[in-house]
Amino acid sequence: MRAASVSDYRELARRRLPNIFFEYIDGGSYAEVTLRRNVEDLEAIALRQRVMRDMTQLDMSVQTLGQTLKMPVGLAPVGMAGMYGRRGETQAIRAATAAGVPFCLSTVGVCSIEEVAATGTPPWFQLYMLKDRGYMRELLARAKAAGCPVLVFTVDLPLPGSRYRDIRSGFTGSTPLKAAMTQALDGITHPGWTWDVFVNGRPHTLGSVQAAVKEGRRVTDFLAWIARNFDRSVTWKDIDWVRENWEGPIVVKGVLDVEDARDVVRAGAQGLVVSNHGGRQLDGVRSSISVLPAIADAVGGDLDVFMDGGVRSGLDVLKALALGAKACFVGRAWAWALGAGGQPAIERMLDTLRAELAVAMTLTGCNNARDAGRTLLDNG
Amino acid sequence: MRAASVSDYRELARRRLPNIFFEYIDGGSYAEVTLRRNVEDLEAIALRQRVMRDMTQLDMSVQTLGQTLKMPVGLAPVGMAGMYGRRGETQAIRAATAAGVPFCLSTVGVCSIEEVAATGTPPWFQLYMLKDRGYMRELLARAKAAGCPVLVFTVDLPLPGSRYRDIRSGFTGSTPLKAAMTQALDGITHPGWTWDVFVNGRPHTLGSVQAAVKEGRRVTDFLAWIARNFDRSVTWKDIDWVRENWEGPIVVKGVLDVEDARDVVRAGAQGLVVSNHGGRQLDGVRSSISVLPAIADAVGGDLDVFMDGGVRSGLDVLKALALGAKACFVGRAWAWALGAGGQPAIERMLDTLRAELAVAMTLTGCNNARDAGRTLLDNG
Amino acid sequence: MRAASVSDYRELARRRLPNIFFEYIDGGSYAEVTLRRNVEDLEAIALRQRVMRDMTQLDMSVQTLGQTLKMPVGLAPVGMAGMYGRRGETQAIRAATAAGVPFCLSTVGVCSIEEVAATGTPPWFQLYMLKDRGYMRELLARAKAAGCPVLVFTVDLPLPGSRYRDIRSGFTGSTPLKAAMTQALDGITHPGWTWDVFVNGRPHTLGSVQAAVKEGRRVTDFLAWIARNFDRSVTWKDIDWVRENWEGPIVVKGVLDVEDARDVVRAGAQGLVVSNHGGRQLDGVRSSISVLPAIADAVGGDLDVFMDGGVRSGLDVLKALALGAKACFVGRAWAWALGAGGQPAIERMLDTLRAELAVAMTLTGCNNARDAGRTLLDNG
Amino acid sequence: MRAASVSDYRELARRRLPNIFFEYIDGGSYAEVTLRRNVEDLEAIALRQRVMRDMTQLDMSVQTLGQTLKMPVGLAPVGMAGMYGRRGETQAIRAATAAGVPFCLSTVGVCSIEEVAATGTPPWFQLYMLKDRGYMRELLARAKAAGCPVLVFTVDLPLPGSRYRDIRSGFTGSTPLKAAMTQALDGITHPGWTWDVFVNGRPHTLGSVQAAVKEGRRVTDFLAWIARNFDRSVTWKDIDWVRENWEGPIVVKGVLDVEDARDVVRAGAQGLVVSNHGGRQLDGVRSSISVLPAIADAVGGDLDVFMDGGVRSGLDVLKALALGAKACFVGRAWAWALGAGGQPAIERMLDTLRAELAVAMTLTGCNNARDAGRTLLDNG
Ligand SMILES: Cc1cc2nc3c(=O)[nH]c(=O)nc-3n(C[C@H](O)[C@H](O)[C@H](O)COP(=O)(O)O)c2cc1C
């Protein structure tokens, strides 16, 4: 199959990855209501077609946090990417850099901050608040040393939500690593993945936090570790603590409520991501795109508002921009592409987003991504 | 399959139980419109995610009718549970007690009041109004003697609704017991159930009412008996009669209308259950969750308002609380778990509800189940 | 399969009837949008459950056009019923009479007015306006002679709509009879039907109009004949002509619009049927139930308003009554039952409707069908 | 299968055509949201049934742009029709002429303007704005010389949208012709098509533009050529240029917005087609039928408003007329019929539309297509 769209990379990933990892990427929490809402609410938005405008000039670049993105898209933090492709995080940042867009490394990436930065581009770094503040300080210092330009602080995971698919597939913190891996290798044989990742993609540890995850140091131990080390007591005051240890811009990820958004401003962050963690945390919350406009209206003048969740095409990107986002992040889109074919597949996937965004801008008469606003939509 | 959710217990019960019983539990009346509405209307409600709140303290206990429930959940009265697991009602009350929640014994349980109370915990007792008032008086006396703390008086069954699935599967009052059992044993073999329930789970009578059901004394005779003995002439005045014979708290189960709810208050009951009998009586009525808010607004100050119908996760529990319920009852959830794996499965199912409720409270910023209100919901 | 519901008779008819006839009964015109709307709009209406009312008295009889119906249901005119069961119209009227409800004979019935009346009960007679007024006069005289109490004048068939299923199955006026019958007999063998209808159910002519249908005198010739003989020029004035030739009550069938309903009153009819011909004429019009309230409000004081279209249970009957209908007609429900098992099946189907209506009345607290009104519904 | 409806021709085309061409006709761009909206929004509109009106006179002809159409339908420009049937454009114009409706030849037809005009009827000619103005001038001169009465100027393709199905099937501009054809011939054998089109339907070039498409002169080269030669810089001013080179009426095709519609009037065109290119360009825009009323209200007095997109029956045609269209165009409907059975199938398809329109007019009481207005619809 020639991949024509993001959904095609999903299909290819389904074929290539061990089921346990495909389900982990693909699934959402509980009954996956929010996961579906993310996609369906974007789909329901109507673009407004305009014709006969001179569209020879088309500028899709945006400025944010001191950087220029060649298009208003970024790769969202995705845990354990090194299990979907050999040293997955390094492949992803190479593809992102080639496309002129940022890559955000997850706290629980397989590759460490240093390994990713060694590609020549320091990543944005995503941080979960951990109980061990000493370790936190160390992490921030490493991110700074590696030259990470932006810190993304994820706030919607004070405790892990429950993903039924992972429990069913046996992919939980309490599963011994060996059992999980055996399961991954069993069943349908996945020779491509086995050679690429299992044999040649080692070590399978969580690069940045391996020093903290004492008990097993292997990828599948991290969920048990999260359950114990994530910090339910964190409040806006802790942002002050983070700021003391980080000079660059801070983006708060996982905001769905206008009141929380106002608190983000108050806490002094430079950006926020309207996000429900891709429908992977509290199922039943609203889609990101449906709450975006109110949040952008409330705080868009004070900081940069991003969004993620359900973005599957360049058309979706334009819809998000029209509703107030500075740029979008994609999570599953790149994780699927990585699983489907590594860096080249992520590059092609980003090409597809760009081409789709070009069509969408051209036929809505939008010459400049920076000017995208609600007039690009047709509210009937 | 590892059961990750209530729906997984359903799937396991489908495999383990004779079809005739699975369909009896699973089905609703007529075209099952209300059954679907119960589930879909809960699903459509959006929780409001809040972040960065100190969630170290999380109290999900509630006080009601002189008891403390460790979480705001109870096991609804379900008829003939002893056919889904060996002496099913006793297994269920043990699981409920372990979890600190109440179990309500059905009038038409396989185990009698006395057998259930002999586990050490007297159950709440559910009563249908029967024509034979002498027998009624006797039943109430037995419940009192056994120490039942609460009487649940079910009012939405003046006559049985029609469940197409049961008619199709031959599970009706007019079917001779032998034929029904033969059918249960035939078809696909269900060795687990046969050994557990059919061989070792006897006697298969309706413990509490067997003295009244003269004609056959076996489980499947009860439907015919219901049709003859249930009382269409019962009105609010009959509650007075019940009160004369019962000193403890009375909960009226099966209320869907604000005017009826006001009558419950007038009749002097201590609680009511917003319920459509799990979509098993009058198909086409509204979902329980959709009528809950108006009823809670109208009478929530006068008595304790509970709800049941469609609750399939701890997220659903929080939604019901947010809309005014003191606590939720689950019917099919525990009947499926019982069929899937007896007491241990019910315990795990209750653990799952608790864990899900914890996530939901944490991510909506609700530290205390008693404070749950409409601000936990996002109405767009 | 034990038939529990109207939809079960459909399934049984599908198995027993030659495909060409099953599709003819089952189908609607064009994309079958209106057919679906009829059923779905009824389903979407919510009944309002009321409890604790003394329901020992339950009266479902209604008075209309000088008759008492034991329940508010009638058998709608259905063409060619004699092809779905041996002398089908006579079987149907016997079942209807046993249940105390009216049977309306179609202009294009297989059994003639006289053959049906010979059962002891003269049917209501449904008339299409034909071009040949001489023949019309003769028909009316025969209906009068046979003692038909009511004339139902169908006005929504000035020309036949197109039923894609019939064109696909070859069941059209232009098909030679032999080809159609061969097709009916071929394919899957239908031995029950063949013996019952094909061998023993003759003659296969349109009893009442065979004198007019010159060219072939067999059932399948009638569609071509309709196309030529139905009268597009008929207007309200023609009702005057009918009234001159008919002394009894006249019911106009096929009204969907308030303005047309007012014209029915002006034309002096005693009743009207809100109907879209079961979604078999102009696809895309609204469901009968959705237009019923406005029509009942406008003319319910002047004549008796009936409805048909999508009624599949006794619950649906109560919904229609609540929205202003005096009684409902069922078309497919009895045609399916006839195809499934002749008169006994129609009797059981009517029993089912009655039992369902009893549950619906009991649980909405409606003691008397004559009092059914909008308070029985819950509009949220 | 006897084709009863437009959707049946689709099914027949699926069987007869090589998959690559069937998908090309059938598909829409991206997730095909707009494609579905076109059909579903038409379906959701309710016609208003009226009865007892004298419908002996039924006039479905309309006057537009100096022509009389026997019914308010035209064949929309469809590229490469000569690949779906032998010299497909000539078959289509013969069918259209027989039915008294216009055929519009696509810029990228297989048959040239001259070959189509040689059937005796000069086609309407559809033009895309190309970069090479010299060639444009030549094309317009040829259209004039051939006697084309109307110029249709398509404005919604400043660049090609992305059709995932075509990318997946390999039908893109970058595919070498041989590979595409091999694919078309392979897989399932399509002997009818192979003989009719592949062997006897040559040459497979784009008749009207072959002089411009230098590189390959074969059908599948055109997409690559479009990508390079279509003109993103075209604005309303370019209409002036066109008008200098064309004296007859100009119709602007591809308008979805009221403001754009006003610009069409200002630019001096005689007509416009409300169209989203059949959901083949910018996915996510609204359906044609949903924007038609506002556009007809705004500019219907100044020029003739047509619509296309999702029209699948004569009922749809009447809905469009009721909402302000002078006439409808059908694209896939005739392309499917051509693929299914050539000119005779297109003729039968047009007969079906006419018969359906007759039923719709009769049962809405509309004697004259010119009078169709919003009173024919029922807005509930
Ligand atoms: C497999 C997977 C792992 C993820 N891991 C993280 C993570 O470690 N940190 C984080 O902040 N978000 C994580 N997310 C959430 C993403 O950053 C992002 O919010 C989400 O994927 C956006 O929705 P989308 O997948 O529909 O694009 C993860 C998402 C997925 C699918």
Ligand SMILES: Cc1cc2nc3c(=O)[nH]c(=O)nc-3n(C[C@H](O)[C@H](O)[C@H](O)COP(=O)(O)O)c2cc1C
């Ligand atoms: C198999 C089954 C048997 C039931 N038997 C009784 C009963 O004997 N008495 C009663 O009051 N309710 C009975 N109910 C209704 C339940 O108490 C409860 O109202 C309903 O199951 C709640 O809906 P849920 O199943 O969606 O949780 C029964 C429900 C089921 C599923």
Ligand SMILES: Cc1cc2nc3c(=O)[nH]c(=O)nc-3n(C[C@H](O)[C@H](O)[C@H](O)COP(=O)(O)O)c2cc1C
């Ligand atoms: C097979 C069939 C034949 C019918 N023939 C007639 C008829 O001859 N005359 C008539 O007035 N209505 C006829 N109708 C319409 C019915 O009288 C009635 O309006 C319709 O069936 C009601 O919808 P329902 O089938 O959903 O109950 C026919 C309906 C069906 C299904």
Ligand SMILES: Cc1cc2nc3c(=O)[nH]c(=O)nc-3n(C[C@H](O)[C@H](O)[C@H](O)COP(=O)(O)O)c2cc1C
């Ligand atoms: C296979 C195909 C090819 C088309 N080619 C052209 C074309 O060359 N020029 C054009 O203006 N429109 C073209 N269209 C769009 C049609 O003219 C028309 O707008 C559309 O098909 C209407 O939607 P419908 O297919 O639902 O009727 C094409 C459509 C299809 C399906």
